[in-house]
Amino acid sequence: MKRQYFPTTTTFTLLWLAAILAPIVTLPPISGDENDQYTKCGVLFNCGSLTGIDYPFSAQDRPEECGHPGLKLACENNTATILINNLKYRVLELDQKAQILKIARSDLSQNPCTEELKNTTLDWGLFEYASSYMNLTFLYGCPSLGVMVPYQFDCPVKGIAERSGYVELGVGAPLSGFCHVSFVVPVSYPSLVNFTDLVQLEELVAKGFEVRYKVDSGACRECRNSRGRCGWDVTGKRFACFCSDQSAAESKTCAATVVGAAGSYSSRAPTATVAPSASGTYALMFNRVINFICLRKMAVYYNIRLRITLTNTKIYVGHVN
Structure with missing residues (x-):
């Protein structure tokens, strides 16, 4: 049998009808112009005195793909906060250029009575002290000394009868052996000047x-x-660079080429090669199957003997002698 392509009126009619009836499946556009991460990570975090905050921080309007998982900000009563090792801190200042945060424990912002009886422990893989500091030791559930001391306070601790509390400079406080609970809080060393009373x-x-x-x-x-x-590759747990014309750059840069020390760009427009998605491939194959079925049905209707071959890329229509 010899495959032939024939320009008969009937054949053109069949192909025209098939072209109209077959595309019942709308293929998704194969385009990378719209990038959800690129758009969302363009939103800046603003809270109180902190404005224009972006990577490496995520926040309410900046999803986890926009920042390091250990640097998630929140805004409470117009005050920025951050969780470090399950302790909440108020963010007093943030210098993104120097990568410095000034933080203070939220639970101790009003008075020394707190339910979070935990040491102030940083994630040393992510943070380090940026300036000189000194530790204060907070002691709870202590017996009364019977005399007034500069840094004494009264706080109830659940399950402990003694209510007296004390603060001592440094660690390894002498009174720690007489108290039920103690934890350490760092403070800025220059701020210790004229430190004399509880206020x-x-x-x-x-x-x-x-x-x-x-x-x-x-x-x-x-x-x-x-x-x-x-941004942040949540799956790979590493830095990611989101581009306007593709989901994420395989390297640390997008398609635009940087030239010169000043960071200017080449005139070549950014390009991206985006492969069809799996759903798009399946839809394309389904479209071809519909074409195949329509042609077969129409051949029967017009009583025409056709040889129709379906391949991955084309539908061949030939007259059978």
């Missing part, structure tokens, strides 16, 4: 201390220089 102690703790977050800023700089937006 100043509360102010001292409220002023917080500085930490530096250890995130590679160079990778983000390269991404921004290529007109990308910095």
Whole structure:
């Protein structure tokens, strides 16, 4: 049998009808122009005195793909907060250029009575102290000394009869052996000047201390220089560069080429090769099957003997001699 293509009126009619009836499946556009992460990570975090905050921080309007998992901000009563090792801190200042946070424990912002009887422990893989500091030891459930001391307070502790509490400079406090609970809080060393009573102690703790977050800023700089937006690969647990015309750059930069020290761009427009998705491939094959069925049905209707061959790329229509 010899496959032939014939320009008969009937054949053209069949092909025309098939072209009209077959595309019942609408293929999704194969395009990378719309990028959800790129758009969402363009939203900046603003809360109180903190404005214009972006990577490496995520927040309510900045999903987890927009920042390091250990640097998630929240806004409560117009005050920015951050969780570090399950302890909440108020973010007093944030210098993104120097990568320095000034934080203070939220539970000790008003008075030394707290239910969070935990040491102030940082995630040392992500943070380090940025300036000189000194630890204060808070002691709870202590017996009364019978004399007034500068840093004494009264706080009930669940399950403990003794209510007296004390604060001592440094760690390894002499009174710790007589008290039920103790924990350490760092404070800025310069703030210790004129520290004499409990009122100043509360102010001292409220002023917080500085930490530096250890995130590679160079990778983000390269991404921004290529007109990308910095983010986080949640699955791969690593830095990601989101581009306007593709889901994420395989490298740290987008398709635009950076030239010159000033960070200017080449005139070549960014390009991206986007492969069809699995759903698009299946829909395309289904479309071809519908074409195949329509042609067969019409051949029977017109009583025409056709040889119709369906391949991965084409539908061949030939007359059978």
